[in-house]
Amino acid sequence: MDAKSLLEPMCSWAWWRTWVLILLGCSIMGAGFVLFINPYNFVPGGVYGMGIVLHNIFPSVQVGTFGYMFDVPLMLTALWIFGGHFGTRTVVAAFYTPGFMNILTRLVYPDQAAVESLDPALLLNGHLDLSNDLLLTCIMGAVWVGIGQGLVVRQQATTGGTDIVGMLLQKFCGIKFSTGIFLADGFVVMSGLAVIGFGLGTGEASSNGWMLTLYSLLMIYASSRVVAYMLDGASYDKLLFIISDHHDPLKKFIIEELDRSATYIKSKGMYTDTVRDMIFLVVSRKEVRQVQHKIKEIDPRAFVVVTDAYETFGEGFKQFPEKNEIQAE
Structure with missing residues (x-):
């Protein structure tokens, strides 16, 4: 195979479109966390949800950094199970997202103390403080995260974390992709209730810990529906x-x-x-x-x-899925 044939895939529009959509999806998801989730101690599952939980215990470590800590073993699993091509996309997405979150966090907060506290009153100098509209904040966060995840998964990649868990459950247990994410994220939400709601490990229990847990469960469900919409369309x-x-x-x-x-x-x-x-x-x-x-x-x-x-394949409808292609349902 000559050098020209090796370069052709990288020069194609489809190749560039795939990577642009992956990075765009990761950016949208990361912004959703930084602007609408992290400051309000929502715990919408996943490695970043667990990162929010641990940030309450170790405030000097950013949420995105915890994402790196959890994503490495999960990425190795994705490389082993789903192959190098799929794994490369996942590795890039999983490394890009936490870094983007850390950089954006430092940009939207005035100083290091604010980065550690994640006080929404300091977010963009108070111009985006939605503390009095938690339901609206919850829905906006779910939509941003769902759109971001959906864009990435449509390119046959994941953002790491419980996306990979959901794929493994779909592949080996026959559980729907979105349901697998929901189950895995439930564990993370319960961890958030213990740490943020009851003050386990911090000594400071939140007065509205139960409400934050309910908002987190609503956020997980809403974002999973957005992901399903992004993958399968609006209606049957x-x-x-x-x-x-x-x-x-x-x-x-x-x-x-x-x-x-x-x-x-x-x-x-x-x-x-x-x-x-x-x-x-x-x-x-x-x-x-x-x-x-x-x-x-x-x-x-x-x-x-x-x-x-529910699904229709053939001329005039959907194309038959490729082997190991991710499906929301």
Whole structure:
């Protein structure tokens, strides 16, 4: 293989796009932690959630630095299980994110004492203090983290931490990726309750420790839903079973107006014993109403069942996933 062929993948738009999206996703996630999570002692799971817990015990060590401490063994696991190509992306993401968080933290706080206290009143000189709007802060943090994680995972990488745990649970235990993250993060949240809520290891229990724990659980759930949205889309496709005596106009509508195809399935009425063709049709959610109106126009006496098609693969829908590709559900 010559030098030119080795350089071609690095010069392609897809290669650059992948790495830009990975770094962008890591930056969005890191900013979400620094601006909306760390200052308010939310513990949304993951290595950075555990970093927040440990920062309360060792305030001189930044949250991102704890991220490095936890990510190294998990990254080695990812390299071993998922291969070098996947591992390279994970290593870059996992090393970039904590460093970005540490740098941004020093930029948004005025001095070292503020960096150690993470007092939201000092965040951007008090211009972003949301202490009186914790629910809003929780939701904003969840959205930022979910979008960031989703961008990274779509590129077949992770930000390290419980992302890798979620992938391992999906690969070896058949547990959904987002559910695996939720379970792993639950342990971290309970650690936050013990340290921040009850003061274990710090001697200073938070007066609203239980509320912070509930907000943290809400944040984990909301961010996992955002990740699922980023990976699988906003809604499922819809599956229609249509029984009608007017097949020709329905066929013309499906092929010419919807620009789709469908399948005839032989069906037999239980009461009449009449054998008829039933139309099996998959459409996007936004097309369901159009199909319903057209069926009513063509055959008001038609019998139609509409149900969710959780995933649809093939021409006009999703491409079949690659081996070991991450899926949210």
